Amino acid sequence: MLAGYDTLITTVALGAILAYSFYVVLMAGQLSLGQAGFASLAAYTSTLVVPTEPLFGSLSPVLIGIPVGALVGGAAAFVLGLPVLRLRGVFLAIATIAFGEMVRVFMTNAEWTRGALGMRLDKWVTIDLAWIVVAVLAYLFWRLGPSRTGRAFAAVREDELAAGSMGVDVVRTRMASFVGSGMIAGVYGVMFAYFFGRITPGSFDFGLMMDGLVTAVLGGYLVFFGPVLGAGFLSAVPEGLDATGLEAGWVYPFFTGLLLLAVILFLPGGLSSLFLRRRRRPKPVELTDAERAGLFAGYSEPGTEIARVRGLGKSYGAVQAVRSVDLELKSGEILGVIGPNGAGKTTLINMLSGLEPPTSGEGEVLDVKLGQTGRSHRFARAGVSRTFQHSKLFNRLSAFENVLVGTHVKVKGTFLKRLLWLPSARREEHLALAVAWEQIRRVGLEDRAHLRPGSLSYGDQRRLEIARALASYPELLILDEPAAGMNHVEAGELAELIGSLAADGITVLLIEHNVKMVLDTCTRVVVMNFGEVIASGEPREVATDPKVVEAYLGAEDTGESQYV
Amino acid sequence: MLQQLANGVFSGAIYALFAIGFTLVFGILRHLNLAHAAIFTAGAFVGIELATRSGIPLWLLLPIVAAAGGIAGVLLERVAFRPLAGRDDEHFAGLISSVAFGSVLIALLQARYGTEPQSFPSGYFPNQLYEIAGVRVTLVQLLTLGLALALMLGLAWLVSKSSLGRSMRAVAENPTAARVVGVNVGRVTAGTYALSSSLGAVAGVLLSINLGQANRDLGLSIELIGFAVIILGGLGSLWGAMAAGLILGLAEALTIHLFDSTWKGLVAFALLFAVLVLRPKGLFGSVRVREV
Numbered sequence: 001m002l003a004g005y006d007t008l009i010t011t012v013a014l015g016a017i018l019a020y021s022f023y024v025v026l027m028a029g030q031l032s033l034g035q036a037g038f039a040s041l042a043a044y045t046s047t048l049v050v051p052t053e054p055l056f057g058s059l060s061p062v063l064i065g066i067p068v069g070a071l072v073g074g075a076a077a078f079v080l081g082l083p084v085l086r087l088r089g090v091f092l093a094i095a096t097i098a099f100g101e102m103v104r105v106f107m108t109n110a111e112w113t114r115g116a117l118g119m120r121l122d123k124w125v126t127i128d129l130a131w132i133v134v135a136v137l138a139y140l141f142w143r144l145g146p147s148r149t150g151r152a153f154a155a156v157r158e159d160e161l162a163a164g165s166m167g168v169d170v171v172r173t174r175m176a177s178f179v180g181s182g183m184i185a186g187v188y189g190v191m192f193a194y195f196f197g198r199i200t201p202g203s204f205d206f207g208l209m210m211d212g213l214v215t216a217v218l219g220g221y222l223v224f225f226g227p228v229l230g231a232g233f234l235s236a237v238p239e240g241l242d243a244t245g246l247e248a249g250w251v252y253p254f255f256t257g258l259l260l261l262a263v264i265l266f267l268p269g270g271l272s273s274l275f276l277r278r279r280r281r282p283k284p285v286e287l288t289d290a291e292r293a294g295l296f297a298g299y300s301e302p303g304t305e306i307a308r309v310r311g312l313g314k315s316y317g318a319v320q321a322v323r324s325v326d327l328e329l330k331s332g333e334i335l336g337v338i339g340p341n342g343a344g345k346t347t348l349i350n351m352l353s354g355l356e357p358p359t360s361g362e363g364e365v366l367d368v369k370l371g372q373t374g375r376s377h378r379f380a381r382a383g384v385s386r387t388f389q390h391s392k393l394f395n396r397l398s399a400f401e402n403v404l405v406g407t408h409v410k411v412k413g414t415f416l417k418r419l420l421w422l423p424s425a426r427r428e429e430h431l432a433l434a435v436a437w438e439q440i441r442r443v444g445l446e447d448r449a450h451l452r453p454g455s456l457s458y459g460d461q462r463r464l465e466i467a468r469a470l471a472s473y474p475e476l477l478i479l480d481e482p483a484a485g486m487n488h489v490e491a492g493e494l495a496e497l498i499g500s501l502a503a504d505g506i507t508v509l510l511i512e513h514n515v516k517m518v519l520d521t522c523t524r525v526v527v528m529n530f531g532e533v534i535a536s537g538e539p540r541e542v543a544t545d546p547k548v549v550e551a552y553l554g555a556e557d558t559g560e561s562q563y564v
Numbered sequence: 565m566l567q568q569l570a571n572g573v574f575s576g577a578i579y580a581l582f583a584i585g586f587t588l589v590f591g592i593l594r595h596l597n598l599a600h601a602a603i604f605t606a607g608a609f610v611g612i613e614l615a616t617r618s619g620i621p622l623w624l625l626l627p628i629v630a631a632a633g634g635i636a637g638v639l640l641e642r643v644a645f646r647p648l649a650g651r652d653d654e655h656f657a658g659l660i661s662s663v664a665f666g667s668v669l670i671a672l673l674q675a676r677y678g679t680e681p682q683s684f685p686s687g688y689f690p691n692q693l694y695e696i697a698g699v700r701v702t703l704v705q706l707l708t709l710g711l712a713l714a715l716m717l718g719l720a721w722l723v724s725k726s727s728l729g730r731s732m733r734a735v736a737e738n739p740t741a742a743r744v745v746g747v748n749v750g751r752v753t754a755g756t757y758a759l760s761s762s763l764g765a766v767a768g769v770l771l772s773i774n775l776g777q778a779n780r781d782l783g784l785s786i787e788l789i790g791f792a793v794i795i796l797g798g799l800g801s802l803w804g805a806m807a808a809g810l811i812l813g814l815a816e817a818l819t820i821h822l823f824d825s826t827w828k829g830l831v832a833f834a835l836l837f838a839v840l841v842l843r844p845k846g847l848f849g850s851v852r853v854r855e856v
Contacts, residue, residue, distance in 0.1 A: 254671035261664035
């Protein structure tokens with residue numbers, strides 16, 4: 001039945017391979033369009049090493065070309081990635097397009113490539129070989145999806161800052177997806193060359209890249225078989241059009257254009273999202289006693305110093321957001337930071353969690369020195385976890401998956417182990433699921449675990465962010481205005497939750513405008529104004545400090561504050 | 565040498581005219597509109613058909629093409645961008661939907677005009693040649709240059725001085741705040757697309773006049789050059805796009821003069837690449853880095 005369709009079916013496989021090279025960057029949220037350049041470099045390099053005779057008398061010589069292609073493509077992506085991965089979004093897209101065009105012009109002008117005339121090669125790629133490569137790729141991405149690495153990709157796609165704060169090394173994750181894309185594009189280049197038997201520099205142009213991108217988007221970049229589906233569909237359309245007698249040259253681009261438009265407007269997850277089962281409620285997983293004991297291992301003794309900063313300052317141009325702050329944090333305390341808007345509270349905790357480097361002063365948090373940018377994952381790995389003033393949740397993941405990302409620093413990498421079906425992968429995944437369950441239950445969201453953050457109430461979103469932060473079993477938890485937008489019942493429950501964290505041995509740094517809550521919950525309070533610490537001490541002392549009353553609480557008389 | 569530089573200025577003016585439409589949409593709405601090249605191509609085909617069928621003069625033809633481009637722009641905004649507003653993947657999805665819109669448009673052009681290049685009727689514009697300081701220029705080239713400059717200055721005036729321009733800048737700064745103070749954001753968005761697309765369509769006619777013909781791939785090469793222009797100039801900067809268009813035209817002319825025409829493509833992209841890596845906000849831009 002398939003006789004006569006060999007070429008078509010092999011083309012589907014090639015289209016899928018190209019689409020996978022887009023899939024791997026899109027799933028990490030990177031819009032890279034350098035694949036044509038990688039494919040071109042790989043294809044031309046492979047012509048230097050692929051022998052003209054079958055290996056051992058029967059094996060296709062492309063079996064040598066494929067690893068070479070992957071190597072060349074991956075290496076090219078790495079070298080290109082070093083300068084361009086500082087860019088994001090359209091800037092990254094345009095820089096990578098420029099790379100592809102430069103490769104094309106270079107190949108056209110080089111002598112050994114025979115320029116625009118191109119090279120003739122033997123056709124060594126068979127239908128079986130093409131589909132074996134597709135199957136290997138599909139298997140890789142199937143195992144990648146629910147692994148720790150797969151979750152890191154998704155987290156980087158949804159929100160880089162939040163991903164970093166959960167311990168994901170954003171720079172490495174982006175580079176990994178970029179190099180992966182280069183490797184797959186390299187394999188594609190070699191397969192292309194030895195399937196069609198001819199390459200020219202123009203074989204790998206901007207148009208090819210758009211085809212790959214379209215295939216990946218059409219199939220969907222959230223499910224591992226999306227690229228295959230996209231490639232199959234794009235090849236089926238002209239066959240179907242032939243069958244109905246519509247053969248004019250414009251009909252195919254017209255229909256694929258309409259199809260793509262319809263998919264992106266009405267089915268953002270691509271065709272493969274049609275095959276996704278409906279979001280089910282995740283099944284509860286319980287922590288074993290051994291796992292629970294392991295989670296709290298390594299916590300500092302109550303009362304030891306876990307953070308200390310001296311003369312910390314931050315200025316943005318002429319604006320001095322924080323000036324010369326001295327601060328210590330002792331294990332087990334709940335430190336409240338209060339102060340009027342613009343007092344520098346958020347800037348202070350951004351420095352403490354590694355999001356921004358200080359411009360003056362120095363300090364250490366859990367033995368990590370303040371100072372480097374883009375290294376917030378180091379702080380997370382050392383045991384700092386935080387929430388954000390404006391929730392930074394991963395919008396296209398479920399509430400439960402959000403919390404799962406939080407377990408990043410508590411479980412070991414599982415991608416390679418999952419590839420080999422090692423039992424340790426199952427153990428690590430069990431730990432991740434159980435931790436996520438524990439925390440989502442702790443904040444009372446277990447019956448909404450399958451929903452996306454966007455469909456949760458404001459207060460629920462804040463609680464979800466806390467659960468995500470707790471899933472890393474932090475030693476130091478930093479909460480940036482967690483009660484903002486909560487009613488007083490919710491705020492009361494939150495205060496209780498914070499109190500219970502301290503009982504677990506977690507140190508809490510709480511920024512909050514709800515002064516009553518701070519005074520009730522915290523063991524120590526720091527008051528900031530105009531970037532400086534103006535008072536610090538026990539809640540009761542601070543609340544009656546005349547400087548504080550004047551600067552912040554706003555009462556005219558210097559007597560007892562209404563909050564005490 | 566001088567001759568080549570003059571040619572560089574002419575093509576640079578067309579690059580700039582193409583790119584300011586591109587950059588206008590990005591600067592104000594943060595959309596990377598990949599259908600711009602298709603509208604550019606459509607402008608050229610519509611212009612040729614009008615000239616062939618009715619023989620109307622150029623001064624009348626250009627406004628008609630501009631109007632057609634404007635309508636296409638409004639349609640594009642309605643179909644490919646408005647439905648995505650507020651979605652998590654708004655920017656990425658807009659990029660894809662504009663690619664889709666562009667390929668549908670090109671397919672329709674193919675349906676009507678086939679795959680053969682279309683030409684202006686012979687003698688449609690005077691073949692007059694001038695020689696200035698040893699440089700030969702045609703009347704058409706001078707016209708193109710003058711018109712491109714006039715349109716760019718007109719756009720710059722519109723954005724900086726008119727009330728539509730003020731609303732545009734308000735939307736660029738903060739769409740929500742603009743809505744709060746009574747700017748009709750939907751209308752400004754549609755207006756921006758209309759303006760951008762009519763400039764693109766006119767640029768298409770001008771290029772095809774200079775080439776004498778147009779084919780389906782007319783937009784493809786200029787789209788890549790358009791990226792280079794808007795990055796060099798700084799995404800969203802009108803003056804930057806104009807200057808960068810001219811610089812690129814000149815740089816290409818110089819490359820052809822010094823090396824070989826096959827290396828032409830490398831200059832634009834090497835420049836682009838260097839600017840992106842060394843100075844991502846562009847040579848003239850002050851726009852912050854935007855994310856898709």
